[in-house]
Amino acid sequence: MSSIREQNKIKTRRCILDSAVKLFSQKGFEQTSIEELAREAGIGKGTIYSYFETKRDIVKAFCDDQLDFARSELAAKSNPDTPLIEQLMIIFMADFNYVTEHKEFGRVYLHEKIFPKEPLTEEDFQVQNDYFDMLYPIYQRAQELGELRQDLELLHISGHVYAIYLLLLSCWYTGMVPTENIPEAMETMITQTLEGLAP
Amino acid sequence: MSSIREQNKIKTRRCILDSAVKLFSQKGFEQTSIEELAREAGIGKGTIYSYFETKRDIVKAFCDDQLDFARSELAAKSNPDTPLIEQLMIIFMADFNYVTEHKEFGRVYLHEKIFPKEPLTEEDFQVQNDYFDMLYPIYQRAQELGELRQDLELLHISGHVYAIYLLLLSCWYTGMVPTENIPEAMETMITQTLEGLAP
DNA sequence: AGAAAAAATCGACTGCGGTCGGTTATTTTA
DNA sequence: TAAAATAACCGACCGCAGTCGATTTTTTCT
Numbered sequence: 245m246s247s248i249r250e251q252n253k254i255k256t257r258r259c260i261l262d263s264a265v266k267l268f269s270q271k272g273f274e275q276t277s278i279e280e281l282a283r284e285a286g287i288g289k290g291t292i293y294s295y296f297e298t299k300r301d302i303v304k305a306f307c308d309d310q311l312d313f314a315r316s317e318l319a320a321k322s323n324p325d326t327p328l329i330e331q332l333m334i335i336f337m338a339d340f341n342y343v344t345e346h347k348e349f350g351r352v353y354l355h356e357k358i359f360p361k362e363p364l365t366e367e368d369f370q371v372q373n374d375y376f377d378m379l380y381p382i383y384q385r386a387q388e389l390g391e392l393r394q395d396l397e398l399l400h401i402s403g404h405v406y407a408i409y410l411l412l413l414s415c416w417y418t419g420m421v422p423t424e425n426i427p428e429a430m431e432t433m434i435t436q437t438l439e440g441l442a443p
Numbered sequence: 444m445s446s447i448r449e450q451n452k453i454k455t456r457r458c459i460l461d462s463a464v465k466l467f468s469q470k471g472f473e474q475t476s477i478e479e480l481a482r483e484a485g486i487g488k489g490t491i492y493s494y495f496e497t498k499r500d501i502v503k504a505f506c507d508d509q510l511d512f513a514r515s516e517l518a519a520k521s522n523p524d525t526p527l528i529e530q531l532m533i534i535f536m537a538d539f540n541y542v543t544e545h546k547e548f549g550r551v552y553l554h555e556k557i558f559p560k561e562p563l564t565e566e567d568f569q570v571q572n573d574y575f576d577m578l579y580p581i582y583q584r585a586q587e588l589g590e591l592r593q594d595l596e597l598l599h600i601s602g603h604v605y606a607i608y609l610l611l612l613s614c615w616y617t618g619m620v621p622t623e624n625i626p627e628a629m630e631t632m633i634t635q636t637l638e639g640l641a642p
Numbered sequence: 643a644g645a646a647a648a649a650a651t652c653g654a655c656t657g658c659g660g661t662c663g664g665t666t667a668t669t670t671t672a
Numbered sequence: 673t674a675a676a677a678t679a680a681c682c683g684a685c686c687g688c689a690g691t692c693g694a695t696t697t698t699t700t701c702t
Contacts, residue, residue, distance in 0.1 A: 447668065448668060448669075451667095451668095476659080477658075477660080478658080478659095488659095489660090489661080492660065492661080498659065
């Protein structure tokens with residue numbers, strides 16, 4: 245069993261994350277100070293920094309957890325025999341909806357994950373690998389069913405779809421594509437990628 | 444002619460940008476304080492903030508200028524009768540090489556441009572439009588030459604290629620794809636997008 | 643159990659991004 | 673050209689992210 249110390253650490257970490265979600269959602273990320281967060285969590289300011297290296301890491305940790313959870317949910321529900329485009333739409337729109345509902349979190353997270361200051365750590369890659377682990381079987385099955393070319397690497401196929409997802413996220417953040425147009429844009433672009441741009 | 448005041452403003456702005464390039468390149472963006480920058484530029488700290496709203500805006504202004512310049516150079520050199528893939532490679536690899544040589548600047552700029560905090564301003568869109576203005580003729584010509592489907596909107600075509608560019612930038616920043624593999628990856632993925640992922 | 647070691651907590655402190663009201667330089671007016 | 677008006681400049685100041693050494697809590701050793 246785990247010691248008092250380990251139990252407390254887990255509880256404190258949870259408490260910091262819960263308080264962060266509450267305050268960041270209420271007042272925004274930049275508008276919430278670490279001192280405020282510490283007060284809400286009932287601990288000292290310094291303690292927060294023994295759980296997270298930076299303020300942004302708090303968001304990162306929270307989002308990684310959420311993604312992990314969301315994906316396991318999706319994996320359970322997914323049906324490998326529906327058309328590829330349907331499965332992809334379900335997965336990527338789920339991710340997308342999450343971002344639209346947590347714009348502030350999403351932005352900080354994307355900054356850290358997509359254009360990180362330092363190359364990603366082992367742990368960061370873990371999250372990415374879990375992501376591939378979820379998608380690869382889907383693409384592989386689609387190859388078997390003749391929906392995808394068999395001469396392409398799964399990594400590249402994943403890349404194409406992910407690239408479109410990134411693009412639409414950016415278009416949404418810049419205000420170029422409004423929320424309600426995203427599903428249609430995503431379906432159109434994924435379909436076009438499958439069909440090819442050349443005649 | 445312009446007044447003393449206007450001339451000085453232009454000179455001061457230039458001076459701030461030059462000092463910023465020097466110091467940010469030398470010591471990094473975060474490691475350079477605004478006070479240091481002001482000292483290097485020979486002006487007061489407050490003055491910087493009457494030219495730029497935030498520290499990151501300095502990078503943004505610089506990069507916008509550079510992009511503008513780089514694109515006009517490219518437009519002059521480009522040959523509309525070479526194969527589409529060749530033209531795209533020249534344009535996007537030029538952008539990419541610029542980023543690899545100014546990693547720090549690129550990262551700050553991408554954060555601001557790709558996942559901005561607020562929807563982009565009129566001026567931000569201008570930079571984007573200039574970008575489209577450069578690419579649209581290329582895609583249009585490719586449609587005429589039968590290299591691209593004619594039933595697709597130029598906006599979508601642009602989007603597909605740009606999406607791949609974004610993806611590779613991200614893969615480079617995360618350390619997933621090393622610099623030397625980028626050209627090959629870019630060519631492969633653009634080609635695949637043209638051909639389509641489906642059999 | 644009691645002492646010693648190790649780990650976790652804390653808040654005063656540091657440095658920096660950004661602000662603001664006072665000062666200086668330029669332009670306009672009379 | 674002198675005075676009034678306006679724009680640019682400045683640096684002391686504020687609030688916050690992140691640090692660090694002192695203090696408290698838990699674990700380990702004897």
